[in-house]
Amino acid sequence: MPELKQMLLVEPENILRRTAALTARSMGLAQVQEASSTAVARQILAERPFHGALISIDAGDAFDLTLLDLVRQGHSASRPRIPLAVLASRCDDTLLAALRERSVNRIVLKPFRARALLDALAALSGS
Amino acid sequence: MFNRAKVAHMIPAPTPSNEAERLAALYVLLLLDTPPEERFDKIVAFAAEEFDVPIALISLLDTDRQWFKAAIGLGDTCETGRDISFCGHAIMRAEIMLVEDAQLDPRFADNPLVTGPPHIRFYAGAPLILSNGYALGTLCIIDTRPRQLDPIALAILSTLRSLVVQELEASHA
Numbered sequence: 001m002p003e004l005k006q007m008l009l010v011e012p013e014n015i016l017r018r019t020a021a022l023t024a025r026s027m028g029l030a031q032v033q034e035a036s037s038t039a040v041a042r043q044i045l046a047e048r049p050f051h052g053a054l055i056s057i058d059a060g061d062a063f064d065l066t067l068l069d070l071v072r073q074g075h076s077a078s079r080p081r082i083p084l085a086v087l088a089s090r091c092d093d094t095l096l097a098a099l100r101e102r103s104v105n106r107i108v109l110k111p112f113r114a115r116a117l118l119d120a121l122a123a124l125s126g127s
Numbered sequence: 128m129f130n131r132a133k134v135a136h137m138i139p140a141p142t143p144s145n146e147a148e149r150l151a152a153l154y155v156l157l158l159l160d161t162p163p164e165e166r167f168d169k170i171v172a173f174a175a176e177e178f179d180v181p182i183a184l185i186s187l188l189d190t191d192r193q194w195f196k197a198a199i200g201l202g203d204t205c206e207t208g209r210d211i212s213f214c215g216h217a218i219m220r221a222e223i224m225l226v227e228d229a230q231l232d233p234r235f236a237d238n239p240l241v242t243g244p245p246h247i248r249f250y251a252g253a254p255l256i257l258s259n260g261y262a263l264g265t266l267c268i269i270d271t272r273p274r275q276l277d278p279i280a281l282a283i284l285s286t287l288r289s290l291v292v293q294e295l296e297a298s299h300a
Contacts, residue, residue, distance in 0.1 A: 015173045015290065023286045027279070113177050114283050 004031040005051040005125045009117070010041040010067060011087060012056060020117035029118060030125045041067055045076040052124035053078075054108075054117060056087040063088065063095060068102045085120045087112060138234040140215020145261065152261040153187060156298050159194055166294050167197035174268055174287050175199040178280065182245060182269035185255075185291055186214040193264065200269075201245065211238055213269075217252035218262035223281055223288075226250040228273035249274035251281075253288035257296060266291045 007030040011017040014036070021032035033050070035041035041055070045067065053071065057063045074080040085106035086099060099107060106123055108116050143149055153159070167185050175183040182200035186193045193212040195205050209215050216234065217224035229235040229247050240247050251274075252267035266288045276284070 015169055015287075018290060019173070019177075019283060019286050022289065023279075023282045026286065027282050111176065114286075115177070115279060118279060118283075 004028065006030070006049070007032045007121055007124060008035060008041065008044060008050045008053040008055075009033070009121070010035045010038065010053065010055040011112075011117075012036055013112070016112055016114060016117070019114040020121065023114060024118055024121050027118070029122050032121065038064055038067055042070065045070060045078065047077060049076075049078045050082060051078075052083040052085070052121075054085045054087065054120050054124065058087070058089050063098075065098060065102065068099075068104065072102050083124045085124055087117075136233075137211070137236070137238040138216075139210040140212050141219055143219060143262070149261045149263070150190060152257060152259060153189070153263045156263075156295060158196055158295070158298060159187060159189060161196075163197060167291065170266070170287055170291055170294075171197040171199050174266065174284070177283060177287075178268050178276075180249075180268045180270045180274075182247075184214075184267050184269070185264065186212070186252075186267060187255075187264035188212070188215055188218060196264075207240065211240055213238075213240070213247065213250045214252050214265040214267060217265045217267065218254050221254060221256060221262075223251055223253045223284060224265075225276060227275055230273075245269070246271045248272050251276055251284060253284050255288060255292050255295060257292060263295065 009021055009032050017034050021034045024030045024032045035044055055067050070076055072080055083105045086104055087108045089110045091107055106120050108120050171183040184195050185197040186195055191209050192206045193209055193214050226232050229241045235241050247269050249270035252265035254262040255264050256262045
């Protein structure tokens with residue numbers, strides 16, 4: 001059996017994050033490391049490499065692209081070009097341009113469902 | 128809310144062979160008839176939204192009733208008779224019990240929960256089996272129209288069941 005790809009899931013909502021991560025493992029989609037915040041994710045990204053990441057970028061009324069930049073600029077243990085997907089409550093032209101600039105592979109919009117996260121993780125694993 | 132008059136042909140929920148031990152394992156958790164708790168309410172709310180169903184429950188099976196530790200979509204109802212419960216059937220196996228259309232299932236077609244409120248058509252119940260092996264109840268999702276669940280949905284429901292079991296066992300830690 002091929003080794004599962006290592007994915008990082010950054011999502012503050014506990015049940016959604018745990019459900020997606022545990023189901024991805026049980027279905028053999030990916031091995032998912034969970035992070036509940038940007039601060040935790042920053043530490044994990046510094047310590048170990050990932051094949052891809054699914055990152056919540058909502059920060060109140062704004063968006064936090066810190067982790068995307070950190071990866072893309074090579075300041076993590078992962079390759080800078082790993083596939084990235086984001087979770088966002090909404091997406092306008094400005095955000096879309098910013099995500100394109102960072103070569104984000106996929107955007108998951110609200111309402112967030114575990115199935116949508118699993119689809120994104122599967123897509124990242126196959127990238 | 129629930130009419131128990133017509134119970135002539137349905138198959139009443141069976142009793143597990145380890146019923147006395149199962150009930151002891153349930154009672155020691157001190158959860159029956161306790162107030163709602165956010166940790167359980169959040170899971171049934173998540174399940175209702177994830178699966179787009181009107182009803183989601185954490186049902187615990189007492190001697191002659193099923194009592195809902197958490198419930199979405201049942202109003203003020205907090206228990207029903209165990210004999211008419213779907214969950215009483217579901218705890219007899221480890222796997223998720225799927226009833227895609229209760230009107231076509233001889234076990235449930237004339238069950239008062241099918242023929243009357245809440246008019247169950249679809250039921251999926253994941254048994255809540257503790258690490259000691261006792262099935263205390265179910266995490267279940269219910270719809271008033273026939274449904275099917277694909278393997279991804281079944282896996283998600285199974286994961287949510289695991290989260291409930293973790294919380295149940297934390298109650299006794």
